[in-house]
Amino acid sequence: MPWASWLRARVSRREAPFLPDLDWAFVNPASVFASPHDVVRHPRLTIDCKREILQRWAWDEYLLDLANTEGMPESEPSRLEEVKAARRLVNAERSPDPAAPAAFFVLYHWDEALAA
Template sequence: MTQAASELDFEAALRSPKSCFAEPQDVVAHPALSREMKLAILREWEQDARRLSASEGEGFYGGEESMLGRVEDAINLVRRQA
């Protein structure tokens, strides 16, 4: 995780998840975020990953071919949590 739990700016994380978290799993494990907050951040990250995937399909390569799968896995994990 790139920020301590007490320093997380939710709005910044929502705008740019990759600037606040190294991996989607870091969102899942963050102790200061509610389930709804985690899902909101991960859904934004998912949209970013989908845009990147579409760009790669057009010949632009970002080097993060597995990010969409990791984000989807993290979303599913949060959905299963109580």
């Protein structure tokens, strides 16, 4: 069973209308979402799911750019930079802030003489 179907089976019928068609989003993300940032802002998608959808969207946009540079007729402008920006946002959700202070541990030495 595809995992998108498994996810729908675990969600109540009341919440089902708010889920995008994940099976189709993995094939053609632009047909399900209006923009890459809609993927980032979707409250029901996991970070891994967002990452996979945006990866596929980036690949589609890369192929569109490649076709345009090879002289094929241009159909629509590429949104590759927009997809890359959305991917950076998703990656920032999972990874810690590198500027955050590091956690430290204080090691205590138990001294029997002081405890008495």
